Amino acid sequence: MSQEPDPAPALPTHHASAMRGRDPHEHHRVATPLELLFDLTFVIAFGVAGSQLAHLLAEGHYAAGLAGFGFAMFAVCWAWVNFSWFASAFDTDDWIYRLTTMLQMAGVLILSLGLPQMFESIDKGAHVDNGIMVLGYVVMRVAMIFQWLRAARHAPRCRPACLSYVTAISIAQIGWIALIFIDMPLFPTFVCVVLLTLIELLGPVVAERKNGGTPWHAHHIAERYGLLAIITLGEGVVGTVASISAIVAAQGWSLDAILICVAGTGLTFSMWWLYFLLPSAEILHHFRNRAFLWGYGHMLIFASIAATGAGLHVAAYYIEHKAHISAAAAVSTVAIPVGIYMLLIFAHYVYLLQRMEAFYLGLLAGAAGLLVLPVLAAAAGVSMTICLALLMLAPLVPVIGYEAKGHSYGDAALTRALGSQG
Template sequence: MAPHQTPAEAASRSGLAHAVVRMTGRDPKEEGRVSTPLELLFDLTFVVAVGTAADKFAELLSEGHVGGALLGFGLAMFAISVAWINFTWFASAFDTDDWVYRIFTMGQMIGVVVFALGLPSMFHSIEQGGHLDMRAIVLGYVVMRVAMSGQWWRAARQSPAYRTVCMANIRWVLLLQIGWVVLALLHIGLVTAFIGAVVLGALELLLPVFAQGHADGTPWHPHHIAERYGLFAIITLGEGVVGTIASSQGLLGGDNGTHWTWNAVAVVVCGVGLTFGMWWVYFATPFGELLELRPRRGYLFGYGHILVFVAIAATGAGLHVAGLYLEHESALHRVAVVLSIAIPVGGFLLLVYGLHTLLFSYADKVHVLLIALTGAVLALAVVLAAAGVPTAVCLLVITVAPFVSVVGAETVGHNHQKVMFAALEGND
């Protein structure tokens, strides 16, 4: 039991009681801190949201609306990621798991579902090319954020040490929600709406800076945060599996879809291979230990992951695009189809290496070599597509890309990482 916890608080957090517990802040050095069943249930609603966004992105992209598809998917994934991140960091610092906390969390889950239900109308409005219909997704987003503000309000009342930062979060969150509502209600064109969304999105990212500018941060747990981000990475990686199934089902031959075609085999190998390889690369870095040694890099870690999540989900959507193309249901050229997978895969690897470099404050020469080799593999796939090589072969070439990093990590990467950790511990 942490020194500042009462027996009732410790009992509640261990699942022995569910009376109302004062939200005094968790111990950031609490041993054995892991994700709670409520956090896992909360994540399930985001599975639906990410899946819907990826599915609509793939459909719009396959129809040749590249710019619109990127706009809709980027906006959807940004909102999904920011809402999830805000809840996760709050939970790491103040989770009480009592009935009040659970009710507020259920309210956020309702918001996620409303948001997911509004995604089709947003993508449809982009396809029509008139104005950006954000009404339903903004409604869901506001529900999420207002419920989150309720959590912050409770923490502000019951945690005097963190009252300033809690109240600042409430003020900025509610102010930004007014901005999103105004943007959703204005009947404006896509370009103007996009500019407005960029401005509001930038303010969302700066919210922790505004809220903590004149106060200490919250008592978040480094290993708990790293575990939560790893779980969300797995959720987005699940889109690779979903994209694989969606792509391969229409490629099975025979009256009952029981005949495996060469294209179906290639899609399955590529989908599972990419998903597994990207998972291996992500978890090669012990982010929990890094955050424990460099807690001031928490902001970089937290929001730097947004693009990582986008790249992972986009890879799954790209697999769906490939399946539609192989079924002759896409307006894209072969090269564009290959790029729809190669670009997010390459982006994911660059972002993971980038986070590794910035968190360690050290650029590993081995990583530079691995990035160059990975880029060569992805470029080869695109060149082969341009040369008329079957798309299935190009997909198999792309599958090799993450395993370049896997081989590097399993041979020399671990030793390099030990040296970097030793240097960090020495500096402390």
């Protein structure tokens, strides 16, 4: 007896649909192809910011480089954070949502084009030339306002939270635009930037804690942050290639080139390993109120990762004799962001599990020693390649320590946390 074949699955369509909100407990929720495409624009932004930072650090212009980098990383990361949390709660993947996302992608690229002028203006110390940056930011934020208004219309239970986002974004956006037309010295500009940043950061707090919140998905948002961490770690790979290229151009393939390859790749790989020890999804699913500090703190994590890649670029400049700083200073441009990164990962781990272990402090102390050692070695005249190879060992200390023994503490703390929630 012949059997009817199973009907073919329907081809996807992207007709306009109501933005009522996603199920925060949806099974197998993962990042969409559109989200991955959106993330690719941030490769450009992180690359430009890291390149500008490396150039100024190599010139010894530390204050200007760090100020510009901080401004750039907040603008870039905050744009990504806003899109990702909205998508986690309201992604419809219809044609309206897709085209609005494309507009936001264009805004990221425009912002990236404005980064060199912003860095240069801060370095010169006259005023902040952030016109193109703000233009790109306006494009992204206007599109984001449209998305929130659409969600407010279609999801009545989330309307107060959505309108809170609209209000905060609109007020901050007016302030950012005003900064283009008001020519102020650096310090007043800095004060205005701090105030506008506070408005940006307080908007989600009011919306999520005071006005009902939105149905974001904990496992999805943890995956999204992990994917951006991987993209940012790509800057470490780029920095490694730059350093290898500098050595090969000067002396051909040699032991130094191999050491740099191992050091840069090992450093990036161990930072990746360390990041994914965070039990983010499980904790955020059960303790949604911990999302703010976790989410905001990640902007510092992303910045430290990107700064590590910039530091590897500085090492390349030093090897090419294009840097105007000492060997110890060049090694420090890598060691300091790596140290900050490890400290931030440790802080997030303790915050998520609400548990401090002396064993972890011992691991941090050991890693700190291996961060200081290559800087001292560089000051004593040890080659840059050897110093970077030593530096690679620092993040391996907490990785090996966790895998050997620390995971048992983590398992117990996670069991305790989930048990107390129940």
